[in-house]
Amino acid sequence: MEKNAIVEKTLIIIRQVLKNEKIEWNGELTAEEINGWDSLSHMIIITELENEFKIKFKLKELNKLDNLDSLITLIQSKV
């Protein structure tokens, strides 16, 4: 799957979970920098991404994600 398609689907999920349609894509953003992205929404976003892309993240992989770009790269490596 192309990176742009992954970004688009990921952004839709983030907007849905955080209930904020105004969030714009910036690959350098960390979870902490996105308004509303707290512990619980983090878990829902990760679960929704696993469902959407039919993938399973490993704990070690999740603990290396430091921004949205690294999340996209990880998804890309799995789909």
Place this chain on the structure above:
Amino acid sequence: MNDEYLIRSAVVTDNIFIVEAIIAAEKSGTEKLGLSTLFNIPEPEIKKLLMCCLDEESSGCEFSLNSFLIAEYSGKPVAAVAGWIENFDSNISSRTIKTNLIHFVFPKENILIAHSNSDIAKDILISREKNTLQIEYVYTHNEYRGKELAGRLINKHIAISRAKYPGLAKVQVQVFNNNQSAKKVYEKYGFKPISLYTSGSKETLKYLPYHEKLLMEKVLK
């Protein structure tokens, strides 16, 4: 006289005791266990899930086995304290590491329940400051209280963290504001109140031990 207690890093065989420590600290002198009420999971099941969290290889948060120091007496653990330098080993916050662990270990349906309860605790979730030593889950078994084991464990965490990071300037601890005995212990060891966080949700006291959390801090010289 202190020599009869061995201060050491936690090992896998301490996990049952560490779970006891986490549960007692989370309850903060009440019968309310936030992990149980927010996720709608009975306490015995929470204990099993916490054991699974501790079994995972994960560093840098309060559910990481290698965050814990243990005081041992006659071969058994009698006190425990977690501590880690926030964001020291990576860009990932301890909150995210803990959240990833929960995502990995807790049932998905219960995570959805907790998400629907997220307003209950959001005002008293205190961000942890980068490059500070974070202390959590300070616990001494009833029979061994009054022996300054908590202080010895906290001081050992400080010594280990300073050896790892000589620029360490602050130690922080978060405590439910109802827990007078814990606050007294922290004050005794040089912590001062910094900020009080109050929940705006009327539901908080149904789920958590108290609706206020206090951030305390010790400045190192």
